[in-house]
Amino acid sequence: xxxxxxxxxxxxxxxxxxxxxxxxxxxxxxxxxxxxxxxxxxxxxxxxxxxxxxxxxxxxxxxxxxxxxxxxxxxxxxxxxxxxxxxxxxxxxxxxxxxxxxxxxxxxxxxxxxxxxxxxxxxxxxxxxxxxxxxxxxxxxxxxxxxxxxxxxxxxxxxxxxxxxxxxxxxxxxxxxxxxxxxxxxxxxxxxxxxxxxxxxxxxxxxxxxxxxxxxxxxxxxxxxxxxxxxxxxxxxxxxxxxxxxxxxxxxxxxxxxxxxxxxxxxxxxxxxxxxxxxxxxxxxxxxxxxxxxxxxxxxxxxxxxxxxxxxxxxxxxxxxxxxxxxxxxxxxxxxxxxxxxxxxxxxxxxxxxxxxxxxxxxxxxxxxxxxxxxxxxxxxxxxxxxx
Amino acid sequence: xxxxxxxxxxxxxxxxxxxxxxxxxxxxxxxxxxxxxxxxxxxxxxxxxxxxxxxxxxxxxxxxxxxxxxxxxxxxxxxxxxxxxxxxxxxxxxxxxxxxxxxxxxxxxxxxxxxxxxxxxxxxxxxxxxxxxxxxxxxxxxxxxxxxxxxxxxxxxxxxxxxxxxxxxxxxxxxxxxxxxxxxxxxxxxxxxxxxxxxxxxxxxxxxxxxxxxxxxxxxxxxxxxxxxxxxxxxxxxxxxxxxxxxxxxxxxxxxxxxxxxxxxxxxxxxxxxxxxxxxxxxxxxxxxxxxxxxxxxxxxxxxxxxxxxxxxxxxxxxxxxxxxxxxxxxxxxxxxxxxxxxxxxxxxxxxxxxxxxxxxxxxxxxxxxxxxxxxxxxxxxxxxxxxxxxxxxxxxxxxxxxxxxxxxxxxxxxxxxxxxxxxxxxxxxxxxxxxxxxxxxxxxxxxxxxxxxxxxxxxxxxxxxxxxxxxxxxxxxxx
Numbered sequence: 001x002x003x004x005x006x007x008x009x010x011x012x013x014x015x016x017x018x019x020x021x022x023x024x025x026x027x028x029x030x031x032x033x034x035x036x037x038x039x040x041x042x043x044x045x046x047x048x049x050x051x052x053x054x055x056x057x058x059x060x061x062x063x064x065x066x067x068x069x070x071x072x073x074x075x076x077x078x079x080x081x082x083x084x085x086x087x088x089x090x091x092x093x094x095x096x097x098x099x100x101x102x103x104x105x106x107x108x109x110x111x112x113x114x115x116x117x118x119x120x121x122x123x124x125x126x127x128x129x130x131x132x133x134x135x136x137x138x139x140x141x142x143x144x145x146x147x148x149x150x151x152x153x154x155x156x157x158x159x160x161x162x163x164x165x166x167x168x169x170x171x172x173x174x175x176x177x178x179x180x181x182x183x184x185x186x187x188x189x190x191x192x193x194x195x196x197x198x199x200x201x202x203x204x205x206x207x208x209x210x211x212x213x214x215x216x217x218x219x220x221x222x223x224x225x226x227x228x229x230x231x232x233x234x235x236x237x238x239x240x241x242x243x244x245x246x247x248x249x250x251x252x253x254x255x256x257x258x259x260x261x262x263x264x265x266x267x268x269x270x271x272x273x274x275x276x277x278x279x280x281x282x283x284x285x286x287x288x289x290x291x292x293x294x295x296x297x298x299x300x301x302x303x304x305x306x307x308x309x310x311x312x313x314x315x316x317x318x319x320x321x322x323x324x325x326x327x328x329x330x331x332x333x334x335x336x337x338x339x340x341x342x343x344x345x346x347x348x349x350x351x352x353x354x355x356x357x358x359x360x361x362x363x364x365x366x367x368x369x370x371x372x373x374x375x376x377x378x379x380x381x382x383x384x385x386x387x388x
Numbered sequence: 389x390x391x392x393x394x395x396x397x398x399x400x401x402x403x404x405x406x407x408x409x410x411x412x413x414x415x416x417x418x419x420x421x422x423x424x425x426x427x428x429x430x431x432x433x434x435x436x437x438x439x440x441x442x443x444x445x446x447x448x449x450x451x452x453x454x455x456x457x458x459x460x461x462x463x464x465x466x467x468x469x470x471x472x473x474x475x476x477x478x479x480x481x482x483x484x485x486x487x488x489x490x491x492x493x494x495x496x497x498x499x500x501x502x503x504x505x506x507x508x509x510x511x512x513x514x515x516x517x518x519x520x521x522x523x524x525x526x527x528x529x530x531x532x533x534x535x536x537x538x539x540x541x542x543x544x545x546x547x548x549x550x551x552x553x554x555x556x557x558x559x560x561x562x563x564x565x566x567x568x569x570x571x572x573x574x575x576x577x578x579x580x581x582x583x584x585x586x587x588x589x590x591x592x593x594x595x596x597x598x599x600x601x602x603x604x605x606x607x608x609x610x611x612x613x614x615x616x617x618x619x620x621x622x623x624x625x626x627x628x629x630x631x632x633x634x635x636x637x638x639x640x641x642x643x644x645x646x647x648x649x650x651x652x653x654x655x656x657x658x659x660x661x662x663x664x665x666x667x668x669x670x671x672x673x674x675x676x677x678x679x680x681x682x683x684x685x686x687x688x689x690x691x692x693x694x695x696x697x698x699x700x701x702x703x704x705x706x707x708x709x710x711x712x713x714x715x716x717x718x719x720x721x722x723x724x725x726x727x728x729x730x731x732x733x734x735x736x737x738x739x740x741x742x743x744x745x746x747x748x749x750x751x752x753x754x755x756x757x758x759x760x761x762x763x764x765x766x767x768x769x770x771x772x773x774x775x776x777x778x779x780x781x782x783x784x785x786x787x788x789x790x791x792x793x794x795x796x797x798x799x800x801x802x803x804x805x806x807x808x809x810x811x812x813x814x815x816x817x818x819x820x821x822x823x824x825x826x827x828x829x830x831x832x833x834x835x836x837x838x839x840x841x842x843x844x845x846x847x848x849x850x851x852x853x854x855x856x857x858x859x860x861x862x863x864x865x866x867x868x
Contacts, residue, residue, distance in 0.1 A: 134435040141665035247478035291660035
């Protein structure tokens with residue numbers, strides 16, 4: 001695992017923050033050489049809240065560059081591996097009992113995937129219920145602060161403590177909306193989306209079967225090609241927003257600045273060329289293209305409309321079912337060789353994480369399966385997860 | 389061949405809000421140290437999220453309504469991406485898809501008569517910072533005080549056809565926006581900036597010629613010169629084939645008196661607009677809309693009409709007072725308080741405006757309340773305070789708007805005395821001390837009486853009704 005640890009933290013509940021959350025007493029690099037050693041002037045609101053409530057923030061966990069990879073393979077610190085397998089720093093920290101919970105920014109589903117491959121629990125709450133103030137912005141329309149722990153109970157406790165309205169976040173919902181979480185009904189009927197099961201490995205299938213066997217709920221298999229179309233639409237929206245959000249890192253004000261340049265254009269180009277990794281550069285170019293005048297209506301606007309269709313599809317399903325069960329990954333572990341063979345693995349694996357990201361619906365991963373529920377149903381999802 | 393010029397304007401106006409558009413930093417950096425009014429949000433640092441300043445939307449709506457626009461009840465903010473060192477986040481938050489106001493109409497008047505200029509749209513956006521080039525050090529410094537200061541951009545249709553019309557249009561915008569108290573609109577302060585889109589075509593043609601956009605005019609005079617130069621350049625190109633006109637952005641150089649094509653690098657590019665996911669659409673409900681609508685002032689011409697018919701003011705007085713909404717408000721309240729509109733108008737024009745001019749204040753900077761001015765006028769017309777002392781009180785009211793004129797007059801010995809014994813005593817002393825003036829007056833020199841009168845008034849510290857003094861003085865001299 002790669003993380004900055006603070007040794008002197010004494011608290012009943014220790015928290016490690018993923019390096020997408022800004023801290024004022026430790027640097028925040030967001031996995032990028034661009035922000036190596038960056039000291040923020042502000043602290044993530046969720047960390048301020050947790051400290052006020054007696055939690056101890058005892059370190060920062062490394063993350064792939066701007067948290068868009070799903071395997072942690074793109075951190076400027078290098079991949080975190082054991083026996084060739086790619087490992088996620090946050091989940092390793094939990095497994096080593098270095099912390100009781102990890103607070104992360106679920107941009108593209110990294111922590112959900114990490115929880116799935118390690119038998120941990122991760123909750124991505126309903127969009128707008130937890131402040132995003134002080135998080136490194138990437139794909140703001142879908143990313144949320146998330147919690148990962150060894151069990152559902154810890155996730156529930158931490159999430160309850162950080163949820164709430166924040167005036168400093170324009171997308172933060174009013175307290176009256178967030179309070180709807182208390183009314184979440186018990187989950188009795190679950191739909192498994194066949195379209196999401198096609199390419200998964202046997203061990204992932206076994207996780208689904210095992211979860212179904214443990215739960216005392218009605219499970220029905222249904223088809224939904226719409227939900228399976230979340231990935232391309234999300235990749236367009238995420239890349240476009242990312243391209244715009246990381247454009248602020250230009251070597252002028254802070255962050256990496258190239259030593260050699262002649263004129264302002266070269267300062268930009270050389271600094272960014274040197275500091276950004278391949279996957280990020282691909283996303284920047286892809287995102288930039290989708291927003292061009294030529295492509296905006298054909299690509300970006302279409303993705304926005306697709307998002308609405310996906311939201312409506314979930315609404316239709318939720319008219320009959322209380323939650324949806326899908327895998328969180330195609331297989332548990334990838335190796336460094338897999339990524340060498342296809343560096344866009346992360347952009348494909350988010351087939352499983354994109355449906356919850358693009359809709360802002362709450363998602364809980366436990367026992368290697370992912371449950372997606374109606375808005376504000378995270379408590380009911382966690383309750384169910386505690387039985388898997 | 390005869391040609392006509394077709395002009396459309398993009399006018400940027402800085403809104404006079406206290407704080408910036410998405411953070412609580414002060415929006416007023418005049419006289420501030422570089423980078424004094426900045427925070428992580430307006431510096432584009434990661435982690436800060438924009439929260440819309442409601443006052444900016446208030447002002448945007450007011451501007452829209454003053455310019456006869458339709459207000460979009462759901463208005464959204466979008467990101468416009470480009471790299472420039474004065475733009476710290478490398479994007480400007482602006483309104484591309486659903487601007488706050490659209491389809492307006494502004495009436496202007498020139499030597500050719502009245503004319504309507506259509507407004508395409510008004511959108512709200514944040515300003516960029518400033519780059520300060522240091523030639524000696526060959527470096528460039530960045531000042532972010534101005535980043536995220538709220539602006540509106542007023543985009544007109546190509547309905548203007550001369551420098552005179554452009555000037556009339558800008559004056560009209562300035563007048564209306566100042567009336568609504570949403571902006572200062574002072575080109576010299578950079579609170580109003582103007583880009584000119586211009587093309588030329590044969591008179592009567594309905595086909596538009598090649599259009600150029602001119603930037604960097606810093607005064608009304610520069611705008612006039614730029615339009616005249618550019619029109620001549622276009623006509624010359626068409627008539628004499630001196631050059632091929634291309635659609636481009638040009639920089640006006642007022643010292644050289646010429647426009648120059650900007651490098652394509654400075655202007656080219658795709659701004660990659662898309663909706664800002666961090667700023668929720670702003671929904672203007674009926675309550676909000678009605679509140680703004682009812683807060684708008686009367687239009688200047690409505691006021692002018694009313695001042696003449698209702699208050700019986702002359703054309704000159706009306707023109708003077710309606711130059712500024714602050715003068716109008718002060719006048720109306722003063723007229724109501726003292727019950728004498730013509731007298732109130734005289735006070736505004738002769739006394740209030742002269743102090744404003746003397747102190748080099750704009751008319752809109754007036755802080756003296758109409759009620760206090762009305763009370764002061766009542767004191768003078770009621771014979772309680774002399775006019776010269778009243779002017780002193782007014783000057784004090786400029787220094788401290790909370791002064792009550794009557795209390796101030798009492799406290800400073802500015803109250804006219806009805807003690808004729810005192811007047812008799814002063815008249816006697818003055819007359820006895822200046823037999824020459826008395827002799828001159830008796831010899832037929834009216835001026836000599838004025839000198840004696842002035843000295844008496846001075847001795848009495850102005851606290852005397854002039855008619856009474858004059859009467860006593862003449863009677864006294866006649867008796868000698």
